Amino acid sequence: DAHELIDTAISTALKESKPVYISISCNLPAIPHPTFSSEPVPFSLSPKLSNQIGLHAAVEAAAKFLNKAVKPVMVGGPKLRVARACEAFVDLADASGYALAVMPAAKGLVPEHHPHFIGTYWGAVSTAF
DSSP, X not given: OHHHXXXXXXXXXXXXXXOOOOOOOTTSTTSOOTTOOSSOOOOOXXXXXXXXXXXXXXXXXXXXXXXXXXXXXXXXXXXXXXXXXXHHHHHHHHHHOOEEEEXXXXXXXXXXXXXXXXXXXXXXXXXXX
């Protein structure tokens, strides 16, 4: 069942944007097996589905919270890359007008020449500005 296990590992890596590990004993690759085909195995990924009701409720709650803020600042972290959300993060800053900063592990994920960019946020090391 190597075909299924390998396909499952690859699809999990693509869906979760996380590493997977495939371990094959060093004496197995050279052994021919009758189930191995020289033709590629068909492979497809099912699209991610979104809970539209939950998404709408989350957006409404976030907007309500942020509209009460005096000086909101968006702080981007390294998970922007994993979520493939760098562009959406910048688009949100453009649409909202909020200042944006990045954590050290997210340097380079947001353009530092962006008009709302205020620098790198280092937690307790950062100044109050």
